[in-house]
Amino acid sequence: MNDRTAPALSLAGVGKTYNPGRPNAVEVLRGVDLDVAPGEVVALVAPSGAGKSTLLHIAGLLDTADIGRVSLGGRDMTRLGDRPRTAARRDQVGFIYQFHHLLPEFSAIENIVLPQLANGTSRAEARSRAAGLLAQVGLENRGKHRPAALSGGEQQRVAFCRALANAPRLLLADEPTGNLDPATSDRVFGALMDLVRGTGLAALIATHNLDLAARMDRQVRLEAGRIVAA
Template sequence: MNRSLISQAVVELRGLTRSFEQGGVRIDVLRGVNLSIGAGEIVALLGPSGSGKSTLLQAVGLLEGGFGGEIVIAGHAAEKSNAQARTELRRDHLGFVYQFHHLLPDFDARENVVLPQLVAGKPRDEAERRAEELLTELGLGERMTHRPSKLSGGEQQRVAVARGLANRPKLLLADEPTGNLDEATSGRVLEQLLSLVREEGSAALIATHNERLAQRMDRIVRLHDGVLE
């Protein structure tokens, strides 16, 4: 980890809570989560299935409401922001990689990485250069014009990694990003993801249930009974 990059918190969670009602029973999924991630820091979020890892990532990603506590992203208090401001925080500061790649099937690999940049207002030529740079870095220089159906599972997920980093996010959120791949492919894709995140200087919060993969990251936090250990 490049310690010189960790100069300030990219995200801070203070007393984060989330509860659901199920069959008339209150279920407390998050019970006061506190977490700070510095610039350039890669943090593994460990916990078994159903422990609330995805719920925590949804909170940090500002993807749904209903959370208590404070979420501060790049110095902005998200819980006090209106819908438009939260959308801008997601667009300007966050990137996402999911367990399933969710690539647009009618667009090739390069176009899937170009599109989020166009949404953010970048000129097409700049967006295409950025897409080509990222895909080449991930070993997909010869596969840019292939649609997702023509790519292997590992290749699809690498395109998803490039898409998540396309807008140079301050924080990349990844939810079991290699969980849908076999063990050998999973290791290779994660290594490429970590290498590229470090090269880009982004911070990352990566949810996994795989202890071995988590050990490759800078720090491990564990979600247990709704709090971080």
């Protein structure tokens, strides 16, 4: 049972080393401590190769830490088996990546409906929610279009809606506008922030764009494998 007053995400002493015990071992994370409160939008600022994707994957239960604790909504996820981890990830976490990864054979609205159907939502309810999310990002008239018929910015906005389809408590985004030109990036990021603010979920958004980071509630920096205030 999740505690609604607890941090949406809590990382305590999280460490991760690739190829441990070998000459080519790489210690990526070294005792990361970070809390993200419900409704808070936190910018994770770090250059490429600093380990921010690894941190997001561990936070979202896609990867496991070597040491430390990962909690979602006050519930310790660290020692869960594969099935409960998968269920927690499906129910509580939404992911956005630099590339949209939309299914090309399905329309925009179908791309948002599918994860809801996988989570047991009725088709009618799923389509209603998908249509509502598309309207929030200004794509109410583009729902029947397949990804190839959408611009890059439109595709990424559909990906945002898909990430929020199952009403997660935590959104994790890895350079969500990094593949867009500056003008489109600014507009699309505004749509993302409107979505996040409208749903009140917590968000941890990795970016190297300091202008975008400044629009969030708080900035933290990943430096030498640890989190420091930006």
